[in-house]
Amino acid sequence: MTRVQILLGDNEDRELEAIAARRGESKSSLVRRAVELLLRLEAQDREPLLALAGQAGRAGIRHGARDHDRLLAAAAQRRTAR
Numbered sequence: 001m002t003r004v005q006i007l008l009g010d011n012e013d014r015e016l017e018a019i020a021a022r023r024g025e026s027k028s029s030l031v032r033r034a035v036e037l038l039l040r041l042e043a044q045d046r047e048p049l050l051a052l053a054g055q056a057g058r059a060g061i062r063h064g065a066r067d068h069d070r071l072l073a074a075a076a077q078r079r080t081a082r
Contacts (some may be wrong), residue, residue: 006031 008016013027020027 016027016030020030023030
């Protein structure tokens with residue numbers, strides 16, 4: 001890990017401290033998670049289709065990757081039937 005020093009505004013620091021206390025995490029851990037999220041979002045901007053991954057949440061279907069065409073077709077039929 002690399003040590004990085006950042007400056008936060010007073011309000012940002014207070015809010016980050018409150019979130020950390022509620023979640024039982026360190027402020028450093030929250031900042032690392034926020035940076036990870038930013039990096040993922042930036043990667044999605046470079047590849048628009050990646051933005052679709054995981055948008056529906058857990059499907060609860062065991063072979064979703066294998067059967068994705070069938071599952072997407074079924075979902076499209078349900079949408080048009082409404």
